[in-house]
Amino acid sequence: MSDDNWNNNKDKNGTDGEWGFVSDQPGGMSMGDAKGIQDRVLQLMQTNDVQAKINGAAQLMTEGQWDACIQAYAHIKNAHPEQAALCESQVGAAEFFKGNYDNAIQHYELAKSLGADLGMMDMNIAEAKEKMANSATMAMESLQPPPARAPLTPPQNSGFVPMPTHADPNQAAQNPAMPQQNPNLLPANSLSSGGLDNNDIIAMLLSFFILPGIGHIIAGQTMKGFAIIATTVLTCGLLGLMWPIALVDLYMVLMAKKQRTLGDWEFFPKI
Numbered sequence: 001m002s003d004d005n006w007n008n009n010k011d012k013n014g015t016d017g018e019w020g021f022v023s024d025q026p027g028g029m030s031m032g033d034a035k036g037i038q039d040r041v042l043q044l045m046q047t048n049d050v051q052a053k054i055n056g057a058a059q060l061m062t063e064g065q066w067d068a069c070i071q072a073y074a075h076i077k078n079a080h081p082e083q084a085a086l087c088e089s090q091v092g093a094a095e096f097f098k099g100n101y102d103n104a105i106q107h108y109e110l111a112k113s114l115g116a117d118l119g120m121m122d123m124n125i126a127e128a129k130e131k132m133a134n135s136a137t138m139a140m141e142s143l144q145p146p147p148a149r150a151p152l153t154p155p156q157n158s159g160f161v162p163m164p165t166h167a168d169p170n171q172a173a174q175n176p177a178m179p180q181q182n183p184n185l186l187p188a189n190s191l192s193s194g195g196l197d198n199n200d201i202i203a204m205l206l207s208f209f210i211l212p213g214i215g216h217i218i219a220g221q222t223m224k225g226f227a228i229i230a231t232t233v234l235t236c237g238l239l240g241l242m243w244p245i246a247l248v249d250l251y252m253v254l255m256a257k258k259q260r261t262l263g264d265w266e267f268f269p270k271i
Helices: 002-007 033-044 048-062 066-079 081-098 100-112 118-144 169-176 200-207 214-219 222-234 235-239 242-257
Strands: none
Touching: 002 066, 002 214, 033 048, 033 214, 048 066, 048 081, 048 200, 048 235, 081 100, 081 118, 081 200, 100 118, 100 235, 200 242, 214 235, 214 242, 222 235, 222 242
């Protein structure tokens, strides 16, 4: 979107056009809030500093202002074509957070064709496809009739039956003890579904846009995160190599953390 188009939309009150996400429902954004975000984005887009624009759009992303974020990146792409790959990848992320997984995949594919990191885009596409598949499965399950309940029967014996203590060896042989759990595994009810959640995405974004190592601190590897930050600063980012290396390691840390506890200094842990 050109600067003229943005200026032409300054007087919109948030009920249509770019700001159609205003809602009168409880918990929805008020007219005043929408106008404040509108003015903030318009002011941001009037600067000539492309990095300031990108940082402002990323801030909207972290605040959950998906629609405003998408509009900001659309303006950056039109005003600064050299940033097209970055803009498309971030629009894809915003569409993903909105639950528009098909749109997200289209933007990720476009970002790939414009030169975005292929590995990162493929991971994002795979996660969006997984979310689409899960949504389709849940929709199908919701259409199934509820299972028939078995008729209730009164208990045969209401008396209390104590659990065996295995004091008798013969009795212990008939009632073997429960197998021991692997102490490295988290309890079953604490395991994640396997995908990155919002906090994980924010950690990835901060490591990508701000400085490698920040995401590791958020993920719990504090000393390792500070070590990565120090290495990046002292080596000037190894000519840019620290960013992809740190992001791949952070992704593997976040995924492995959902399955087991990690050591403070584990690098590229197995998922």
